[in-house]
Structure formats: structure tokens, C-alpha cells
Amino acid sequence: MDRRFAALALVALLVCTALPAHAQDAKCVAAEKDLPNNPDIAAFKACAGTKPITTECCRKLLPFAQLYDCLKDPKYKAAADQFLAGATTVDEAQTQCLS
Numbered sequence: 001m002d003r004r005f006a007a008l009a010l011v012a013l014l015v016c017t018a019l020p021a022h023a024q025d026a027k028c029v030a031a032e033k034d035l036p037n038n039p040d041i042a043a044f045k046a047c048a049g050t051k052p053i054t055t056e057c058c059r060k061l062l063p064f065a066q067l068y069d070c071l072k073d074p075k076y077k078a079a080a081d082q083f084l085a086g087a088t089t090v091d092e093a094q095t096q097c098l099s
Contacts, residue, residue, distance in 0.1 A: 028070035035064070036083055049087040058097035 047057035070076045
């Protein structure tokens, strides 16, 4: 009986820790699809070409702060860098907007 309880507790723990990661991944997948067509992101790209990136330009990213963790995934960071090509990079935007 104790083994079953321990196994059930372990499964419950694994499910509980996986759910937030799954929810974040769902946000990242949706963002990858939607953000390239978002006018606020396009406006950021347009103003980020001027160096240094201004505070006003960085503010255009505030509505997307909940997606910041998506950039830890190399796949999403590469997609963002590809979108921003010619204007800035994710690393440059992070350095200038978060410092």
C-alpha cells in the first residue's frame, strides 16, 4: 500500500510540475505564429534599427513581457532573431532594453 501511495504521489508531482511548462510552451507556440503579424512588434522592429534603442522603443515590448521566458528556448530565440534581422538582435534588445 505504501508503494502505491508513493508512486501516486510521484506521478502527481510530475504532472503538477509539467503543467506550468506545458502552459508556457503553448504560449510560446502561439506567439511564434502570431507575433510576426503583430503591429506592435513591427513598430519595435522599425524603431530598433536606430541605435541606441530608445526607451520609447523598448516600451513597445512591455505587453509581451510574459513571453520573455520563451527566448530561453533556442528555437524561439532564433525565430525572433530572424524576424528582427536588419534592425537588431534579441541579445542587443535585451542588453539595451533591460539595463
